[in-house]
Amino acid sequence: MSELAIRRGAAPALAVEGLGYSYPHAAHAALEDVSLEVAPGEFVLLAGRSASGKSTLLKAACGLVPHFHGGEIEGEVRVGALDAIATGPGELAAAVGYLAQDPETQVVSTTVAAEIELPLELRGDEPGDRARAVEEVALALAIPHLLERTVDTLSGGELQRVALAAALVTRPRLILLDEPTSQLDPVAGDELIWLLRRLNEEWGVAVLLAEHRLERCLAAADRVVAMEGGRISFDGAPADFLAWAQDADPALETPAARLFSLAGIEPLPVGVRDARQTLRRPGISHPPRQASRRVRDPRPTDPASTPVLSARGIWVELDRGEDLRDVLKGIDLTIGPGERVALMGRNGAGKSTLLRTAAGLHEPVAGKLEVGSVALLTQTPGDYLVRERVGDELPGDEGLAALRVVGLEHALDADPRDLSGGERQRLAVAIALAGRMEGDQLPGLVALDEPTRGMDRARKDDLVDLIARLAGQGALVADGSTNSTHDAAVVVATHDVEFAAAFAARVVLLGDGVVIADGPAEEILSGGWYFATEVARVLDLPGVVTPEQGAAALGETR
Amino acid sequence: MKSPFAYQPRPGPLQSASPGAAVAYLGAIVAVAFLYSSPVVLVAAGVAAILAGLLAGARRAVRVALKMGLALALLIVVVNALVVSRGETVLARLGGWPLLGQVDITFEAIVAGLSGGLRAAVAMVAAAVYSACVDPDRVLRLLRPLAGRSALTATLVSRMVPVAAADAARLRDASRLRGPGAAPVGKAPLARRLLAGSLDRAVDVAATLELRGYSLDATRARNRRARSRYDRRFYAVAGIVLVAAIAGKALGADDFQTYPEVEVGLGPATLALSALVALSGLAPLKRRATRRTTADGTKTALPNRKSSRWQEMAGRRGVARV
Numbered sequence: 025m026s027e028l029a030i031r032r033g034a035a036p037a038l039a040v041e042g043l044g045y046s047y048p049h050a051a052h053a054a055l056e057d058v059s060l061e062v063a064p065g066e067f068v069l070l071a072g073r074s075a076s077g078k079s080t081l082l083k084a085a086c087g088l089v090p091h092f093h094g095g096e097i098e099g100e101v102r103v104g105a106l107d108a109i110a111t112g113p114g115e116l117a118a119a120v121g122y123l124a125q126d127p128e129t130q131v132v133s134t135t136v137a138a139e140i141e142l143p144l145e146l147r148g149d150e151p152g153d154r155a156r157a158v159e160e161v162a163l164a165l166a167i168p169h170l171l172e173r174t175v176d177t178l179s180g181g182e183l184q185r186v187a188l189a190a191a192l193v194t195r196p197r198l199i200l201l202d203e204p205t206s207q208l209d210p211v212a213g214d215e216l217i218w219l220l221r222r223l224n225e226e227w228g229v230a231v232l233l234a235e236h237r238l239e240r241c242l243a244a245a246d247r248v249v250a251m252e253g254g255r256i257s258f259d260g261a262p263a264d265f266l267a268w269a270q271d272a273d274p275a276l277e278t279p280a281a282r283l284f285s286l287a288g289i290e291p292l293p294v295g296v297r298d299a300r301q302t303l304r305r306p307g308i309s310h311p312p313r314q315a316s317r318r319v320r321d322p323r324p325t326d327p328a329s330t331p332v333l334s335a336r337g338i339w340v341e342l343d344r345g346e347d348l349r350d351v352l353k354g355i356d357l358t359i360g361p362g363e364r365v366a367l368m369g370r371n372g373a374g375k376s377t378l379l380r381t382a383a384g385l386h387e388p389v390a391g392k393l394e395v396g397s398v399a400l401l402t403q404t405p406g407d408y409l410v411r412e413r414v415g416d417e418l419p420g421d422e423g424l425a426a427l428r429v430v431g432l433e434h435a436l437d438a439d440p441r442d443l444s445g446g447e448r449q450r451l452a453v454a455i456a457l458a459g460r461m462e463g464d465q466l467p468g469l470v471a472l473d474e475p476t477r478g479m480d481r482a483r484k485d486d487l488v489d490l491i492a493r494l495a496g497q498g499a500l501v502a503d504g505s506t507n508s509t510h511d512a513a514v515v516v517a518t519h520d521v522e523f524a525a526a527f528a529a530r531v532v533l534l535g536d537g538v539v540i541a542d543g544p545a546e547e548i549l550s551g552g553w554y555f556a557t558e559v560a561r562v563l564d565l566p567g568v569v570t571p572e573q574g575a576a577a578l579g580e581t582r
Numbered sequence: 583m584k585s586p587f588a589y590q591p592r593p594g595p596l597q598s599a600s601p602g603a604a605v606a607y608l609g610a611i612v613a614v615a616f617l618y619s620s621p622v623v624l625v626a627a628g629v630a631a632i633l634a635g636l637l638a639g640a641r642r643a644v645r646v647a648l649k650m651g652l653a654l655a656l657l658i659v660v661v662n663a664l665v666v667s668r669g670e671t672v673l674a675r676l677g678g679w680p681l682l683g684q685v686d687i688t689f690e691a692i693v694a695g696l697s698g699g700l701r702a703a704v705a706m707v708a709a710a711v712y713s714a715c716v717d718p719d720r721v722l723r724l725l726r727p728l729a730g731r732s733a734l735t736a737t738l739v740s741r742m743v744p745v746a747a748a749d750a751a752r753l754r755d756a757s758r759l760r761g762p763g764a765a766p767v768g769k770a771p772l773a774r775r776l777l778a779g780s781l782d783r784a785v786d787v788a789a790t791l792e793l794r795g796y797s798l799d800a801t802r803a804r805n806r807r808a809r810s811r812y813d814r815r816f817y818a819v820a821g822i823v824l825v826a827a828i829a830g831k832a833l834g835a836d837d838f839q840t841y842p843e844v845e846v847g848l849g850p851a852t853l854a855l856s857a858l859v860a861l862s863g864l865a866p867l868k869r870r871a872t873r874r875t876t877a878d879g880t881k882t883a884l885p886n887r888k889s890s891r892w893q894e895m896a897g898r899r900g901v902a903r904v
Binding site: 137 | 719745755783795
């Protein structure tokens with residue numbers, strides 16, 4: 025009998041029975057007839073598109089629903105021996121920890137040590153017990169070196185770990201996580217998943233993790249629960265989930281599973297290791313490395329074309345609190361018309377600073393920057409929406425032209441708050457574009473900073489279409505004086521390698537303020553560990569990064 | 583950008599001291615500023631506050647507070663000079679002004695304003711040093727048993743203010759990035775948006791507090807007595823400064839008069855008190871360890887940078903010094 029089966033015999037860490045819930049004044053129920061059990065020590069992945077009910081289910085399991093949000097609830101939720109509907113989140117805190125998407129709003133103290141200690145202090149624990157618990161959880165999460173730091177000096181990944189430590193310090197038997205890696209770079213995201221697996225294996229903490237990037241965590245999960253329209257649509261093993269998603273909801277397929285299904289290989293793999301093992305089986309021939317195609321350099325070779333951005337040795341220094349720090353260190357970069365460029369690199373590498381400098385928000389302290397009109401969408405599209413009617417945000421012909429470009433001309437009278445997340449983002453793009461266009465032609469450079477945070481696959485696909493459409497529109501070139509038109513270049517700063525592989529022809533990889541790699545997307549995204557797609561990690565073939573390319577490469581050898 | 587007054591953990595004595603000791607020490611300097619009007623003593627208190635900040639590593643906080651304090655001092659001098667016409671040394675007669683009536687600028691009013699301005703500047707620098715060097719979490723933990731809800735409100739404010747400042751900066755950037763064809767963003771819509779965002783964040787933070795167990799009716803947690811080996815030093819310096827200030831006041835060390843003529847006393851009591859107050863700024867000085875105790879209990883001298891340099895210099899000159 026497996027250990028998991030033994031654990032399954034014990035009282036479940038979480039038991040949900042016939043749960044239905046509606047937020048106050050909501051037209052539709054957020055959850056309908058949800059029944060679910062999480063065994064002690066089990067790692068369960070919660071999959072589903074945006075607004076499918078994942079977050080609400082997690083909030084019900086930690087008591088925020090209905091105690092904090094109100095609304096109408098029916099059914100039963102038990103966390104260990106506690107009734108989560110009758111008991112408030114405070115009482116449940118000892119039995120369940122909760123980690124949300126945005127680490128910024130999950131810390132309330134000034135220093136890390138005080139933040140982690142707060143739940144114990146509020147519970148009335150003795151000072152000695154608190155000191156030990158803080159030390160233990162800091163060691164478990166590898167953050168003892170952060171204890172004396174102030175929370176405003178931490179990176180997103182560090183802050184997320186601190187929030188996790190505060191959620192775990194009471195030693196709950198269940199931890200709920202709502203897209204905890206959505207704001208992290210691939211390195212920090214993978215580290216967090218690895219950490220969860222270790223907590224799960226070594227300390228027996230049951231994990232219920234809601235996540236969009238399934239390829240990141242499917243291999244770590246014991247079980248997958250998929251949700252759709254507030255109901256559970258699938259509950260089973262990861263391999264069975266992939267077979268189910270193939271027919272029921274292809275947007276939930278992982279890239280490796282899609283590669284296998286396109287190539288007609290069974291069974292579908294739950295992770296890179298699994299996929300490689302399957303490919304080593306007799307009867308399946310893995311293409312040799314040299315069989316890969318030559319990758320064409322996407323940069324324009326026409327010397328007559330005027331670049332839309334030309335940076336030569338630019339340095340940018342920013343005030344980071346105590347001292348000025350060089351964030352960009354002599355960047356050389358040229359982007360031509362019509363290019364689709366992914367700007368990648370870990371948090372703090374200088375991606376956003378480069379885009380903000382191009383848009384005129386920062387002034388280089390050295391070097392030469394030549395750039396025409398730039399429309400930049402920052403990381404929070406909501407910041408652009410300040411009025412209650414789309415038409416009031418974008419008045420006149422210029423506004424209408426911008427709305428047409430993003431396909432929102434029908435929504436003139438809508439309230440931006442009533443639009444979907446994707447539509448709000450497109451509206452923000454239109455606001456950045458308005459007045460920078462020549463008729464229906466876009467400005468020279470359209471820049472998007474981390475546009476896929478918290479997005480599901482379907483919305484990312486929509487964004488890929490939008491980028492392709494933007495890159496196909498005419499634009500004013502850098503020396504606007506010539507008034508000649510070219511295609512617009514689109515530059516997207518992103519951590520999402522799969523998204524980069526889907527839209528970009530070229531990838532520029534930044535590391536600590538310098539360009540460390542610049543080349544065709546297929547080449548850059550197949551030549552590393554972290555900044556490589558799942559298909560690239562499975563096949564390890566230069567130039568093969570998407571499931572379609574992978575299936576073609578496998579097909580050549582079969 | 584991080585506020586210059588934000589707390590920054592550093593390994594200095596002032597940061598290591600318990601909040602009570604740090605407050606007593608900086609409070610004593612501020613108390614001198616409010617007890618005395620003599621510019622000599624006020625300058626000494628200012629020197630003490632600046633020294634304390636610099637030795638504690640809060641250079642940026644001191645610099646910014648000094649700039650703000652001196653600007654405020656200048657404002658007080660100007661306002662006092664315009665509003666108060668007392669004093670015998672008239673420097674300028676500016677005639678009749680609406681609301682103010684006859685305005686005569688006198689040397690005495692300027693000096694009186696300078697005294698008030700210096701007092702404000704000292705208080706500002708001391709407050710900046712407190713803010714940059716004293717861990718607010720430890721202060722709030724100290725206050726929590728006395729006023730739990732107020733302490734928590736203060737915690738939230740101290741957390742939400744920098745978050746709101748970051749939100750405001752982001753919204754300003756977004757308004758600058760709007761295309762010229764989009765409706766311009768006035769201050770009112772921006773403020774509304776900032777308020778709405780802050781409320782959303784406040785709701786999220788409130789949810790976090792709920793999850794941390796804020797609503798629990800737990801018995802008040804006992805706190806460790808936050809002790810430091812520097813506490814006695816700061817309490818002692820605070821005590822000495824306060825006792826000397828009170829005694830000096832009784833002995834006429836605050837010998838300063840502005841009207842009808844300026845008279846600044848420079849008697850021994852004033853000078854001694856000023857020297858003592860200025861020297862109190864050295865309290866956060868970290869003493870270098872000069873001896874190391876080995877495992878067997880023997881004590882050996884530690885090489886320090888100064889003596890090494892001396893030895894190096896002595897060696898170059900061909901003189902052996904130990």
